[in-house]
Amino acid sequence: MMDSKRRNFLKSAAMAAAGSMVAGNTGLPVVQADEGVSDLPDADGLSWNKAPCRFCGTGCHVQVGVEDGRVVAVAGDKAADVNKGLLCVKGYHVGGILYGKDRLTKPLLRKDGQLTEIEWDEAIEIIAKRIFDSPDTFAFYGSGQWTIPEGYAAQKFMKGGLGNNHIDPNARLCMASAVTGFLATYGVDEPAGCYQDLDECNVLITWGNNPAEMHPVLFSRVTDRRSRGENIRIIDIGTRRTRTTDAANDYLEMKPHGDVAISLGIMHLLIENDNYDKSFVEKHCNFRGAEEVTPTLQGEQISEDEFRKRIAKYTPEYVEELSGVAADDIRMLADLFGNRDIRITSLWCMGMNQHTMGTAVNSLVHGVHLLSGHFGRPGDSPTSLTGQPSACGTVREVGTLAHALPGGRVVAKPEHRQQCEGFWNLKPGSINEVPGYHTVKMFDQFTKSTDDGGDITTLLVQVTNPGQTLPNLNALFNDKKSLEDKFLIVSDVYPTATTALADLILPAAMWVEKNGMFGNSERRTQQWFKMVDPPGEARDDTWMTIAIAHKLFEMGYQGMKDKDGEFIFAVKDEDGKEIPVWEFDRYYDTNVDKHLFEEYRQFTTMKHKNLAPYDEYVKARGLRWPVVEQEDGSWRETRFRFSAFDDPFVKEGQEFDFYHSSSSDGRAQIWFHEYAPPPEMPDDEYPMWLCTGRVLEHWHTGTMTRRLAPLNRAMPTAYVEMHMEDAKAANIRQGEVVTIQSRRGVCELPVWVDGRGRPPRGTVFVPFFDETKLINNVTLEAHDPFSKQPDYKKCAVRVVKKTAAKVSS
């Protein structure tokens, strides 16, 4: 009796499971789109097209299924080399980000404290007027989520049109130190290797990096090899145990700033044991140290003897003292690097970038690879990852930073400005030679009253959420509330912590609601087409920039005219007639992205970052630059830069050629930097380290992923990870809400002991995705001297029980 009842149930459950795979809700293995799917006309009214995922810097491709003007399905793109059909938990839900219930659909102006709907014409006029009246006190804050054309338009508008260099992106908070590390070492930005290194390395070292959660599709390339029986050793060096640690063979727990000491310790042993790669170093490297008085990115050349002398004190025992990692483990690392028969790839992301010694530690890890010769062969690579989909493409390549120009040029150099003015057909002297404000400075100047010298009065923010991501929000953002003469304009898709203080909110189109291009972590430039209309009156960010520029042009602002008197963003049809792309209903009469990209492309050959014509990207699932035209007219991408076997720019007869060497001799620089302790350390008053970061399910400030029910159910709230013994000592229970206090602010969070991440005693970790629990009220704005990137990974806090906090306050 019972048997048959149960049996019937099981049968119906089995039928439901099988039925669900047959019907609509498809299982994972079934739905992956086939190669060439996008070329197939679909008889059922569902059209498929390619796009890179909207989230992280991995740059997975998805196939987006559209029906009746709505994104209804997403599948991993099997034709994409990056992800081969696989997606992460966020990627499978990416289409849903368009359809949160509270999309912004109408421009909103704050009048007497109340947000009131206004028309676009009025919004553009308000902005143009504020800029016209005071162009020098205007600043533009952008993003590594800007598409390449969006960033390029903003860059040209500011530096070319206004002669104003106060343009900086959120990527300053995210990978500026990686840039300075590459520049200091190779004289040119971005990794030499590519994701193929992950398929070929024997050892993978993650430096303060958690790719299992933050770049899961990339990490699976390594773990998949292991499940196929390949022997690959993962060494995780970090300040807390993570999901990456779970997969690692070795976990080396370091103190904050320990990475600096560890890399010095490895180089010390390579020299001491005389097993560094002498031939590689002799042919391809110089040694460099920081100048004593005013250190620069260039540094000064030092002899190998001088390098040996300086590094001599970083013995394994001394490094153990500084880093907390056992001397024998330092020896183990040095032995691995000393072995040229294996291939070693280093991965890092925010751990080494959000670091007050970010430039130094980036340079040192490059140095470890160069000194040991673990460079330039597939699988032998020092590689930084990016967290945003176009931190590389838009910020680093288009150069939307306060000091930079497109194509790896800088405003400080007269010949660079002249070249740029030439490409833009501007009057000589149009571009300002003084670098603008970097992010921290920009917000400091904006949230300081004009009387106190706060000389940024109007700030336009696109595609980012500084009200949640800036460090020390009380000092850098929240003060805006009381400053009535400061005007904050925010373009976004949903209400955010930033729009909460905005005076004017512009509703934006997102992802496949507009044409776009991204550039991922491995130099891969990707393109997609608009597939659906944005909701209500939401519009493209590029259009906004062009419309503001044209309004200024109409008002007679000289900078918006090139030297022939034409509008700087003029787009002409085949007959030479101007298309009024500043009118939104005419914006898609042409492909503005293509026009901007083809103009931008001229810049890219100057530092051998050559890009192919727009139409090549339409065909490809991204191409890695330099992309060089072949004799047969095809375009060839480059996987391994500076290596003769793959890079067409390496000089004939050379095995390696660092053709942008800062010492102009084709060599890379092996740097020495002295270890220094972090600027704020735990003390009696604030006895714990605080580290912040992301979680798998949410992307950055959660404005998109928090609106996806499945992801929000999976990760509904921020929390503080704490060691069991620390919790016991403070009489704190699992799940209890505690107060995290620093010298700068407080944040209340539930405690998670033995959670997903497991910090050691004396450390707590808090993710920053949760808008209701702003941990950046607590963090420190201290930053790297070269990259100006703040350190979100370490500051001193105390954890206080809420009852106790009430008594003491």
Added chain:
Amino acid sequence: MRYPKPEEEPPSEAPPKTQPRSIGGINIAPVPPTDLGRKSVSPAIPVFRPPGAIDESQFLAGCTRCGDCITACPYDAIRKGSDRLGNVAGTPVIEADTSACMMCEDFPCIASCEPGVLVDSIPPIMGTAKVTPHLCLAHHHTTCTVCSERCPVDGAITVTDGKPTVDEDTCTGCGVCRYVCPAPENAILLMPTFIRPGPGRRS
């Protein structure tokens, strides 16, 4: 994955009514069942009772549909059975897709039950969960650890090589894993307990 229509989220029992469609020529959407000379088996609707529910026939006989357990539940996990469910209508059920049982230490639902159809003398087992590997992200080369992290019962979900499995001996069928599963199609299959003991001797 295909997304539910907005008015249909979270997924309801009925499959979404959609047009036929395909990916790369492979049809993936439901069409009316083809008449193949046999009737297809209609899926049974599993009913989950709150923890400590006694044998189903005695439960149905004894439950006064007073709603006290529904009020007592701090997580709004217990709801009135839908009118469409025949004799289950009005009785307390748990639908993990809407809100799962959090396995409170003191079971306020049981404490609130005057008629004694929820009792603390039998184990608070509502059913059992099973991971469906072909739907589980962790079984598809990507990191996901939510179910094991959020499971309120120690040892009910274990993770080997990043892949979760349910220990059916320990699992209480509370449904938290199903509720939190972020896979495009929920990878947790929940099955209710078929045979529950009678009230037994109350302690």
Added chain:
Amino acid sequence: MPISGLVVTFGSSVAEHADSIESIAAIPEIDLGESAGSKLAIVVDSETKRRDQEIWNTVQQLPGVIDLAVAMVAFDETAETNKLDSIRNET
């Protein structure tokens, strides 16, 4: 005594494979479920694992079948029932 939910995928629309479907339907342990496009859901309820395997092989070799995927395999019934009993009998 295994129970499994399977998805049969044909090289073209289900409607074009009437013969194969008839063969499937003729196997007494199989219940036919929903079909859509080229896919057909079936449930196999057999007495032994060996018989389950035989059925699997038969279906897989039918003309027009290009894939056979497992949607769900039910618990091993006997063991499962005993386990449940052991929990329930504790009190």
